[in-house]
Amino acid sequence: GAGVSQSPRYKVAKRGQDVALRCDPISGHVSLFWYQQALGQGPEFLTYFQNEAQLDKSGLPSDRFFAERPEGSVSTLKIQRTQQEDSAVYLCASSLVWQEGHDTEAFFGQGTRLTVV
Amino acid sequence: SQKIEQNSEALNIQEGKTATLTCNYTNYSPAYLQWYRQDPGRGPVFLLLIRENEKEKRKERLKVTFDTTLKQSLFHITASQPADSATYLCALDDYNAGNNRKLIWGLGTSLAVNP
Known part of the structure; x- marks a missing residue:
């Protein structure tokens, strides 16, 4: 596809349930990011991949959050034992590899709105 | 603590006027600052990137300034249109x-x- 695709678009989970959120980045984009956006807030960084390597996972809120990108393209964000405070929009973004002096913009998907009840 | 602040109040302006949005930051020394637009139910869309050694950058009706001494960026939309209505986010590129x-x-x- 032409842009970053995320699925599902909406997810309602019962507290304690595990969920998996999928991100299809733009073909050829080396960098992939996950962000969490609460209502009325700016996005908060969760984790960053360069190809299949997870270079930064400092933003993952707890060990219930796990992200992978095994083949360097599609990525999955998994949340185990969901809690109400996990309710948010989860945004995925991809970009070309960073090059000094170039405007390397990030392209975002529409996000997955997770509601934990 | 590290912080980024934008205009806390919503901005209402008349069509044709210039909109000016502010982004202030503390305890960062970013090499780059970016502005994005976000519409309801959508992901952010990249607008402009400005580097620490650039004072000003323009793209069509958009202008961004970056003052690393004041730790501030201003984002201007000239000849504003109703279609410009959205949420505008500034972001520091922590590279x-x-x-x-x-x-x-x-x-x-x-x-x-x-x-």
Whole structure:
């Protein structure tokens, strides 16, 4: 596809349930990011991949959050034992590899709105 | 603590006027600052990037300034149109030598352009 695709678009989970959120980045984009956006807030960084390597996972809120990108393209964000405070929009973004002096913009998907009840 | 602040109040302006949005930051020394637009139910869309050694950057009706002494960026939309109504987010590009990148975001400013 032409842009970053995320699925599902909406997810309602019962507290304690595990969920998996999928991100299809733009073909050829080396960098992939996950962000969490609460209502009325700016996005908060969760984790960053360069190809299949997870270079930064400092933003993952707890060990219930796990992200992978095994083949360097599609990525999955998994949340185990969901809690109400996990309710948010989860945004995925991809970009070309960073090059000094170039405007390397990030392209975002529409996000997955997770509601934990 | 590290912080990014944008206009806390929503901005309402008349069509044709210039909208000016503010982004202030503390305790960062970013090499790059980016502005994004976000519409309801959509992901952010990149607008402009400005580097620490650039004072000003323009793209069509958009202009961004970056003052690293004041730790402030201003984002201007000239000849505003109702279609410019959206939330505008500023983000610092936290890039380090290890090629490890992430964006640190402000809360965003809601802009409404009235016809």
